Amino acid sequence: MRKDQDLLEPLLPPYIRELNEPQQEAVLSLIGPVLMLAGAGTGKTKALTARFVHLLKTGSAHPNEIFAVTFTNKAAFEMKNRVGDLLGRNVEGFKWLGTFHSVCARFLRKHAELAGLEPNFTILDTDDQLRIFKQLIQAENIDEKNWPARLLASTIDNWKNRAFTPENLPMSENDKYDGLGRSLYAQYQDRLTRLNACDFGDLLLKVVTLLQANKDLLQRYQKLFKYILVDEYQDTNVVQYLLLRLLAAGHQNICCVGDDDQSIYGWRGAEVGNILRFESDFKDAKIIRLEQNYRSTEYILAAATGVISANKNRLGKTLWTSSKGGERVRLIGHWDGGEEAIWISDEIEAMQVGTRGLRKYNLSEVSILVRASHQMRAFEDRFLKTGLPYRVIGGPRFYERLEVRDAIAYFRLLVSSRDDLAFDRIINTPKRGLGDSAQQKIRENSRVADKSLLDGARECLLSNKISGKGATQLRLLLDTLDRLRKMYIQGTISHIEMAEQILEESGYTRMWMSLQDKTPDAGGRLENLKELIKGLEEFENMEGFLEHIALVMENSTDNEVEKVSIMTLHAAKGLEFPAVFLPGWEDGLFPSQRSMDESGVKGLEEERRLAYVGITRAEELCTISFVGSRQVYGQWQSAIPSRFIDNIPVEYIENLTLPGLYGYQLDERINQDIDNAATLSDDIQSRAAMADVYQSPGWRRLQNSKKTHKDPKVEIKSSITDAEILSGRFLVDDKVFHQKFGYGVILALDGGNADVFFEKAGEKKLRAPIEKYLILADSLDEL
């Protein structure tokens, strides 16, 4: 092999020459099924784009004969950029290079009539969906308390992910949502069709259904798409998988790139099985492993490898790097979340000028990756206090803001008069004196005549069902909509002018202006509206803009100022940073208890992959931290270090924990015949004598005690029973001592929880098992 490569080398174009051997193989194997197993940081995007370009350069396919899909807009954007760079030309015209959803939307608009839709159908977001579900649920007289709309939404979404239509929904799913799921699903789909709308799931499902039902159509596209490229294959769900199988069925020229170790979206329908099964799905598939990591140092990679090796269910890869050594993964424990945030904040400050013999780091080189978004708060609080610039990635989005959604509803109504949801949203915003009763009449009218709400409203005016002030206002609105729509279609006004005028003439901007001295955020909202209009300039027409915002919900990122990034581990996939902080590595938080409870070993393995993703984001410096007690929903809970820490080989860890502070457990000390009371009441400092905590007996004990942890399969439960608690370790009015809060008195006991009043810290709610961190003050005296 090496020889052939050497011979070929001078002939290879530069975009291939610069690849390593397996990457080259992945690019050059154009014919037949290829699975590229690309570990973290192994240059898969580089290989994927090179392959795309190679297909064009060799004349194997025209741009529009390659079906190339990614999951996120970010990934699609990057791929387009890189392909464009390599080709030295604009790539915008490449029709089938994009996200699954955008590519399917394109397909569906082209063949809308086959799916019973008009080509200008609306793509609904979750908010729209939820409102429809609520209406349906109300109509069915279902108690929303017990059967929330969100549950129905997720049930149906789940079905769509698995390619279940109301018609082919298996009987085994019948009992979902109180046995009404199927019927509500069917009603929902009817409703969508009548609205000339699709939800996200439909974009994919409808394409698959169309292709399955129309042999001709399928053959046409099988022929058109000579090559198929798929990014992040481990994240594909059933529908996506079916779509790919359908399209590739003929020539089998399908190249999927993925990493089973980075599959972290099982909870939203991704099937790791798809990647594990590739070989049996596609005969004679070529499996290529990209294992050379270009991102992280040797030690970071070794630590990550240690963690992921604990998973049983994986194809297996061995990442390696030519870089040697590096900083060991730093591990540090703290008392609680507040101190953890303070330490990390201080450390980042110090890193900017250089600390602990490390190089200097810019803020933008540093990120904090958390398991759950509520963890971000402690950091935001701290950073706001110290004035450290930070940026939260994946926060609330521009297009989800109230005023932006309102404005978009106006736009939608201009483009598609059948968009009842949009009508609903803006009919009385701003107030037009069209309250419940008027809207009821409009709805009634539309239903009877089987017309859109807009036409129903028109009808109400003609037949004088609505009168007075409301009628005048309604007439004004309808006339404005009609006039602007007409002018837009005729080309008299641009989509931008249309947008400006509808917001102006409908009174929408005026509404916010008049609110300006009443609500503090009105100014910001007007700003957002301006920004929205400005955003329109990038599009040729309103339809294109609406498509964009439906599919691309991204917020504009400001990159001017140096900032620390805070985000969830999920949001961090695909990113890399020189320095990464991974706080909250405690059992129950990470791995998340819920994940383990709900999905057992499968859930635990996905959590571990998340840990792997986290560590592999770091290029040079990775710092993991955990706390002894954390406030969860206002109650203090004791915690032990995450079991994932056990998976990191000790030789790659540097422990920064102050002696005595790590996963410090009071009960452990009790068991261990504490030398004297001073150790307890006073301080940690007395334990400072112990040099390396990680090697200390205490640490080992912690490890041993953790070994008794059962796998989730066997169920993880508190070993403390109510009976034990009642049997009276604690009673109301007992004087107690807490490791952090000091002395206090028990005010109330309930189940295993306790309300305690502390001399210094005031009243606290402590959650079971309280004996983990409370001790009777009397027993202290005894010691």
Added chain:
DNA sequence: AGCCTCCTAATTTTT
């Protein structure tokens, strides 16, 4: 229609 109070639930989230 808007404000207030009570209740409940609480990972991850792209498209």
Added chain:
DNA sequence: TTAGGAGGCT
């Protein structure tokens, strides 16, 4: 603890 929703009251 807190945020968001529902339901009630003015």
